[in-house]
Amino acid sequence: MLLVVIALLPATVFGIWNFRHENAWILVVATTAAAVLAEYIYEKLMHKKITINDWSAAVTGLLLGLNMPPTAPWWMGAIGSVFAILIVKQ
Numbered sequence: 001m002l003l004v005v006i007a008l009l010p011a012t013v014f015g016i017w018n019f020r021h022e023n024a025w026i027l028v029v030a031t032t033a034a035a036v037l038a039e040y041i042y043e044k045l046m047h048k049k050i051t052i053n054d055w056s057a058a059v060t061g062l063l064l065g066l067n068m069p070p071t072a073p074w075w076m077g078a079i080g081s082v083f084a085i086l087i088v089k090q
Contacts, residue, residue: 001055008062021070027077028065034078035061038085060084 016024039057043050052058061081068077 001059004059005055005062008059008066012062012066015066019070023072023074024070026074027068027070027072028062030074031065031068031077031081032058032061034081035064035085038082039089042086042090057085057089060089 012028016028035057036052040050040052042048043052061084064080064084065077068080
């Protein structure tokens with residue numbers, strides 16, 4: 001999954017540059033960070049093996065951030081990432 005993140009970085013940079021909206025990079029960072037944090041906190045609370053090193057949560061957050069409009073509020077992306085990790089993935 002690390003290779004997927006690396007492969008998505010050019011598209012992410014181009015998308016942020018193309019939209020030129022000040023909220024675009026904040027949205028991508030918020031969705032990715034929320035997904036990784038949600039997975040880490042859930043696995044820590046449930047006494048499961050911590051699997052954030054497999055980068056799948058980062059891919060989920062990055063893809064969600066890339067699919068949202070740049071005018072969307074950052075908290076909406078964060079809630080979507082938490083839902084994607086806790087309800088869909090876990």
